[in-house]
Amino acid sequence: MGRDERDRRSLELGGVRFIGGETAALNFRKDVLAGLSRPQKSLPPKYFYDAAGSRLFERICRLREYYPTRTELSVTKKNLRAIARFAGKGCALLEYGSGESLKTRLLIRALRPSVYMPVDISAAALRAAAKRLVRDFPGLGVVAITADFSQPLAIPAYRGAARRVVYFPGSTIGNLTHEEAHAFLKMTRGQVGPRGAMLVGVDLKKDANVLHAAYNDAQGVTAAFNLNLLARINRELGGDFSLRRFAHYAFYNPLGGRIEMHLVARDAHRANIGNYRFSFDRGESIHTENSYKYSVPEFERLATSAGFEPAKCWTDPRGWFGLFGLLAA
Numbered sequence: 354m355g356r357d358e359r360d361r362r363s364l365e366l367g368g369v370r371f372i373g374g375e376t377a378a379l380n381f382r383k384d385v386l387a388g389l390s391r392p393q394k395s396l397p398p399k400y401f402y403d404a405a406g407s408r409l410f411e412r413i414c415r416l417r418e419y420y421p422t423r424t425e426l427s428v429t430k431k432n433l434r435a436i437a438r439f440a441g442k443g444c445a446l447l448e449y450g451s452g453e454s455l456k457t458r459l460l461i462r463a464l465r466p467s468v469y470m471p472v473d474i475s476a477a478a479l480r481a482a483a484k485r486l487v488r489d490f491p492g493l494g495v496v497a498i499t500a501d502f503s504q505p506l507a508i509p510a511y512r513g514a515a516r517r518v519v520y521f522p523g524s525t526i527g528n529l530t531h532e533e534a535h536a537f538l539k540m541t542r543g544q545v546g547p548r549g550a551m552l553v554g555v556d557l558k559k560d561a562n563v564l565h566a567a568y569n570d571a572q573g574v575t576a577a578f579n580l581n582l583l584a585r586i587n588r589e590l591g592g593d594f595s596l597r598r599f600a601h602y603a604f605y606n607p608l609g610g611r612i613e614m615h616l617v618a619r620d621a622h623r624a625n626i627g628n629y630r631f632s633f634d635r636g637e638s639i640h641t642e643n644s645y646k647y648s649v650p651e652f653e654r655l656a657t658s659a660g661f662e663p664a665k666c667w668t669d670p671r672g673w674f675g676l677f678g679l680l681a682a
């Protein structure tokens with residue numbers, strides 16, 4: 354019996370296998386130094402998610418102002434039978450940016466996947482979620498993959514499933530530029546194969562005041578999440594950023610169709626990472642995240658251009674959040 358076959362048989366009995374982990378940490382230093390050397394300083398949002406960042410994000414999901422998690426959960430609950438019919442039972446369920454795998458629990462109950470493969474850059478959050486899942490779903494086989502989905506990723510072969518379904522909830526696709534989102538969808542189209550499908554959670558265009566409140570919560574949890582990026586640079590790269598000298602700033606850019614998140618220097622100062630020194634003018638910003646919002650036709654066009662047929666869009670009564678069911682075209 355080969356290794357694949359042994360893995361498949363042992364996963365059929367339930368339990369978790371962890372794989373991956375190294376590259377994301379290696380690239381952190383390189384990406385931070387490059388991003389802070391640009392005329393518009395910027396840091397890739399994927400680095401928000403160390404253990405502390407993932408915990409802060411889980412708190413954001415429970416905030417009154419942060420409607421996306423609640424809304425996506427309610428859309429998923431309300432349409433669970435239709436979603437299960439669309440995705441089919443017994444599939445291999447691959448999830449990108451799985452975090453605490455909260456909404457996935459509904460899908461696991463309804464789809465009874467033959468294997469669940471969560472992929473996340475945050476090793477701590479992924480490990481904790483995978484352990485909770487195998488405890489709560491005896492018999493579920495989990496392959497937890499620590500990896501950066503912006504890099505080519507070889508998904509372990511798993512032949513016991515009816516089909517492959519990729520799940521990408523939480524409007525994480527909004528953190529990608531349109532070009533990146535297109536490339537990502539093309540990659541997943543290749544991974545699911547000709548009979549495969551994808552479920553994508555997309556935050557839809559809406560009143561900018563609702564968006565503004567969601568990214569500027571009264572308790573300051575989103576501000577802490579944003580500032581944690583500098584704290585992480587201090588912890589892992591030996592930086593000496595003073596968090597007091599930066600303010601969280603988030604606004605909706607209607608032309609770009611996106612929320613932009615920045616850290617703005619409160620005064621002119623310098624910060625060091627090892628031998629590298631970075632100067633900040635008063636009011637200068639580090640651009641830390643975009644969160645693109647789509648209309649339904651905009652997202653359907655994007656999916657179509659990447660080789661999917663946009664077959665379903667489940668949404669809430671206010672039309673704030675869309676869960677798209679895509680079929681390999």
Ligand SMILES: C[S@@+](CC[C@H](N)C(=O)[O-])C[C@H]1O[C@@H](n2cnc3c(N)ncnc32)[C@H](O)[C@@H]1O
Pocket residue numbers: 398399402407410414422449450451452453454456472473474475478500501502503522523524525
């Ligand atoms: C917006 S959160 C969504 C979390 C969860 N799916 C939800 O719906 O609440 C983004 C998730 O994607 C992960 N993530 C962000 N960029 C990533 C990347 N490049 N590769 C892998 N995971 C990434 C983060 O660690 C985090 O768990």
